[in-house]
Amino acid sequence: MDFETLKRQMQEAGIAGAGGAGFPSYGKLSEGLKVLLVNGSECEPLLYTDFHLLKRELSTVLSGAETVAEVLGIPEVLLCIKAHTAEQLSRKDGEPLSSRARVKILPDVYPVGDEVSLIYQATGKVVAPGALPKTAGVLVFNAETAYNIGQKVLRGENVTEKWVTVGGAVEAPFVVRVPLGTPVSDLFARHSVAVPEGYAVLDGGPSMGKLIDPERAVVTKTTKAILVLPESIEAVRSKRMDAEMSVARAETACCQCTHCTDVCPRALLGYPIEPHKLVRTSPQAAEADASLVLAASLCCGCGLCTDFACCQGISPKAVIDHYKTVLKRHNLRFGARVTPKVSAEREYRMIPVERWKKALGVAKFDKLPRFLGEESYSRVELPLLQSIGAPALPAVENGAKVERGQIIANAAEGLSLPLHASIAGTVRILGGAIEIERKE
Ligand code: SF4
Numbered sequence: 001m002d003f004e005t006l007k008r009q010m011q012e013a014g015i016a017g018a019g020g021a022g023f024p025s026y027g028k029l030s031e032g033l034k035v036l037l038v039n040g041s042e043c044e045p046l047l048y049t050d051f052h053l054l055k056r057e058l059s060t061v062l063s064g065a066e067t068v069a070e071v072l073g074i075p076e077v078l079l080c081i082k083a084h085t086a087e088q089l090s091r092k093d094g095e096p097l098s099s100r101a102r103v104k105i106l107p108d109v110y111p112v113g114d115e116v117s118l119i120y121q122a123t124g125k126v127v128a129p130g131a132l133p134k135t136a137g138v139l140v141f142n143a144e145t146a147y148n149i150g151q152k153v154l155r156g157e158n159v160t161e162k163w164v165t166v167g168g169a170v171e172a173p174f175v176v177r178v179p180l181g182t183p184v185s186d187l188f189a190r191h192s193v194a195v196p197e198g199y200a201v202l203d204g205g206p207s208m209g210k211l212i213d214p215e216r217a218v219v220t221k222t223t224k225a226i227l228v229l230p231e232s233i234e235a236v237r238s239k240r241m242d243a244e245m246s247v248a249r250a251e252t253a254c255c256q257c258t259h260c261t262d263v264c265p266r267a268l269l270g271y272p273i274e275p276h277k278l279v280r281t282s283p284q285a286a287e288a289d290a291s292l293v294l295a296a297s298l299c300c301g302c303g304l305c306t307d308f309a310c311c312q313g314i315s316p317k318a319v320i321d322h323y324k325t326v327l328k329r330h331n332l333r334f335g336a337r338v339t340p341k342v343s344a345e346r347e348y349r350m351i352p353v354e355r356w357k358k359a360l361g362v363a364k365f366d367k368l369p370r371f372l373g374e375e376s377y378s379r380v381e382l383p384l385l386q387s388i389g390a391p392a393l394p395a396v397e398n399g400a401k402v403e404r405g406q407i408i409a410n411a412a413e414g415l416s417l418p419l420h421a422s423i424a425g426t427v428r429i430l431g432g433a434i435e436i437e438r439k440e
C-alpha cells in the first residue's frame, strides 16, 4: 500500500482520534517520522476502555499500527501503557510484540497520556511549544484509533462502533461495544443505570470529561466513557465553575502562591505557561490585546491546577478555557520559537494517579469493569460533526433504507470525515444529525 492509498482509506473509513481529541487521523500522516506511539496509557481515572481493547484485540491494534509504520517507513512502534495496565496484561517493559513494535511502560502518574507529556515520557523528546508532534519525528495514535485502522486494512470495516466504559457511581461498571450514535438514555435503561438526584453525568473521564444531559447525549467517535458522579465531588464541582466565577474569586482570593504553575505538566516540560499569571490577567485586558494570553493555547486542559493545586477554590482551568475562546476569536495561536528546558523538578512533581483520584473524589468508584462484548440498539442518532474539522454532508434522504457500514454523509471540503450507518434501518434527517431507526 502507498501513502496516498492509506490516507484515502483512513479518511473513507471515517477514522478520528478515539482518545477524545477527535482529530481526523488521516491528517496526521506525514513522511520522515521516526517513531509511532500507540497510546494505551488510559490517562484518566475510572477508564478501562483501552485496557479491555488491548486485552482482547491487541493483534488488530498492532496490525493498524504496523500498517501505518510500514507505509510511512517508521522504524519503531511503541505500545505505551501504564505500569498498572502492564501488570494486569502481564506485559514487560521492552517486550517485543513484532519486528518493530515493543512495549513501553509508563509510570502511574497523571497526565502521562497527554500527547506532549507522552512523547517526552516515551522518547525523551520535547515537542516545541505550539508545534505539532511530527516536528519531533513522532506520530501518536490512541489504541482504539490504531484498532480502527486495523479493522479497515484487515477487514474493510468503516467506523461504526465505539468501545465505552460505563462507570462511576454505578453498581457494576462495565465496558461495552455499542453502535455510534447510541443514546446514553438507552444504554442506561438497558443496564438499569440510574442517575439519582444530586448526581451528574460526564462524557469522558473525571478530569477532562464534559458534563452532558443523559436524556439527549449520544455516544460519538470520541466518547471513551460515560460516568455517573456525585455533584458534591471536586471532579464535578470544578466543572460547574465558569471563568466569570473564577475571575471574581481570583480577584479577591488568589494569593499568587504559584502552586498551580508548580504542578502544571506543560510548565514542567519548559513550556512558557504560568497559570498563576493567566489568572491575574484581566479579561478586559485580554479582550483588548489577546496576545497577553497567548500562553493559554499551550494548556492541555488536564485540570491539575484546579482540582489538585488551588486551595482557594479558583479554577485557573476555567479562566484559561475562556482565554482559549478569546484566542480562537482573534485567530491567534502560540507561534514563538521557544526551546523548552525541562524542569529538574519534573520527576518529583508528577502526580501519582492514586493521589489524583483522591483529589477528584473518585477513588471509591475505581473498580475494574466487566467486559460485556458487543450490543445492538434499535435507534441511533449520528451527529454530522464528531471530529475536528467541517461537518459531514448528508448523502441520504429522509426515509431511505440503509445497511450498517453504508455511507450516510460525505466528507466536506478540507479537513472532514464521512459518516457511516452504525445500524441498518430507516433514515430521518435532523438538524445537525442523522437518525436511523430499525423496526424490530
Ligand atoms: S493555586 Fe490558586 S491561589 Fe495559588 S496562584 Fe494559583 S490560582 Fe492563585
Ligand code: SF4
Pocket (backbone or CB within 6 Å): 260, 263, 264, 265, 266, 267, 273, 275, 298, 299, 300, 301, 302, 303, 304, 305, 306, 316, 317, 320
Ligand atoms: S489545565 Fe492547568 S495544569 Fe493543566 S496544562 Fe492547563 S494550565 Fe497547566
